[in-house]
Amino acid sequence: MPVSLGELAERFGCELIGDPDVSITTVGTLGSAGSDALSFLASDAFKEQLPSTKAAAVVLQPDDASGAPCPVLVSDNPYAMYARMASAICPAPIYAPGIHESAVVAASATVAPSAHVAAHAVIEDGVTIGENSYIGPGVVVGTDCTVGNDCRVLANATLVRSVTTGDRCIFHPGCVIGSDGFGNAMTSEGWLKVPQLGGVRIGSDVEIGACTTVDCGAIDDTVICDGVRIDNLVQIAHNVHVGEHTAMAAGVGISGSTRIGKRCMFAGHSGTVGHIEICDDVVLLGKAVATKNITRPGAYAAMLPAEEARTWNRRVASLRRLDKLQNRVSELEKKSK
Numbered sequence: 001m002p003v004s005l006g007e008l009a010e011r012f013g014c015e016l017i018g019d020p021d022v023s024i025t026t027v028g029t030l031g032s033a034g035s036d037a038l039s040f041l042a043s044d045a046f047k048e049q050l051p052s053t054k055a056a057a058v059v060l061q062p063d064d065a066s067g068a069p070c071p072v073l074v075s076d077n078p079y080a081m082y083a084r085m086a087s088a089i090c091p092a093p094i095y096a097p098g099i100h101e102s103a104v105v106a107a108s109a110t111v112a113p114s115a116h117v118a119a120h121a122v123i124e125d126g127v128t129i130g131e132n133s134y135i136g137p138g139v140v141v142g143t144d145c146t147v148g149n150d151c152r153v154l155a156n157a158t159l160v161r162s163v164t165t166g167d168r169c170i171f172h173p174g175c176v177i178g179s180d181g182f183g184n185a186m187t188s189e190g191w192l193k194v195p196q197l198g199g200v201r202i203g204s205d206v207e208i209g210a211c212t213t214v215d216c217g218a219i220d221d222t223v224i225c226d227g228v229r230i231d232n233l234v235q236i237a238h239n240v241h242v243g244e245h246t247a248m249a250a251g252v253g254i255s256g257s258t259r260i261g262k263r264c265m266f267a268g269h270s271g272t273v274g275h276i277e278i279c280d281d282v283v284l285l286g287k288a289v290a291t292k293n294i295t296r297p298g299a300y301a302a303m304l305p306a307e308e309a310r311t312w313n314r315r316v317a318s319l320r321r322l323d324k325l326q327n328r329v330s331e332l333e334k335k336s337k
Helices: 005-012 044-052 062-067 078-089 309-320 322-336
Strands: 015-017 037-040 057-060 072-074 163-165 176-179 184-187 190-193 200-202 213-215 222-224 282-284 298-300
Touching: 005 015, 005 072, 005 078, 037 078, 044 062, 057 078, 062 072, 176 200, 200 213, 213 222, 309 322
Parallel strands: 037 057, 057 072, 163 200, 176 213, 200 222, 282 298
Antiparallel strands: 015 072, 184 190
């Protein structure tokens, strides 16, 4: 539904410079937006595109307003402001309440009258589905799971068993919540599986990406707190505790029984060993691995960027000679004493 710039400015409490009657029907990037689209500028990397944008309006910071060829909505945090406005301009689909005839719902399950259960979904014994929640096609919600209100469990996601979610959560296609953790004990006859008996407790306003896995606890529950954001292809092992508003990018791996604080950020392919604690407000940069407790907030890095192969081979050769060099230095130090 079209919305005017004046309506957007009033609804979201930002300054409008330009015609309040300009109509917005969609969103776009600075480079691709058309005359009915809202765009945004949140990074200097795209500032050169601003003067030539064809967007109907741009959300930007006060210092950038003079460079725009169109009306602007001024905000100190243009990316967050754009996110709020985009949600209003392009709202999520609304599904009619009801259960599709091909869905399988156990007699002991409770599905709120306002919920939507799509084709071929399976709702097992003891499940509760909250008000206005959406259960997508092919989704499996296993025994004794509880899905809160206004949640979206998208196509082919699986909540295995004993998973409890808060409200307004989003589970993207193919994610698996509550599968067994990697618990094995070595015996003289080989590996012995350790029963994984815990569940998963997920707070409100949590989003978990496609093909991400969150293992159930071995005895106690795995816990994902309010406001956590987890990208695609992330592995959260058993008995991990993730604090409020922590975010993880694709490829992150968190080993078992790790406790992560609030507002932490894990860049792509970073991770942890097991049984450590990470305090609040820690940033782990790409490919960094935390191998011990982190007790001080800040950014942590430990990675080797890619370089030309022959240069890397020379560096490896130098590393292999370090032991000999160290021994020579030790001998020289002894002789100098």
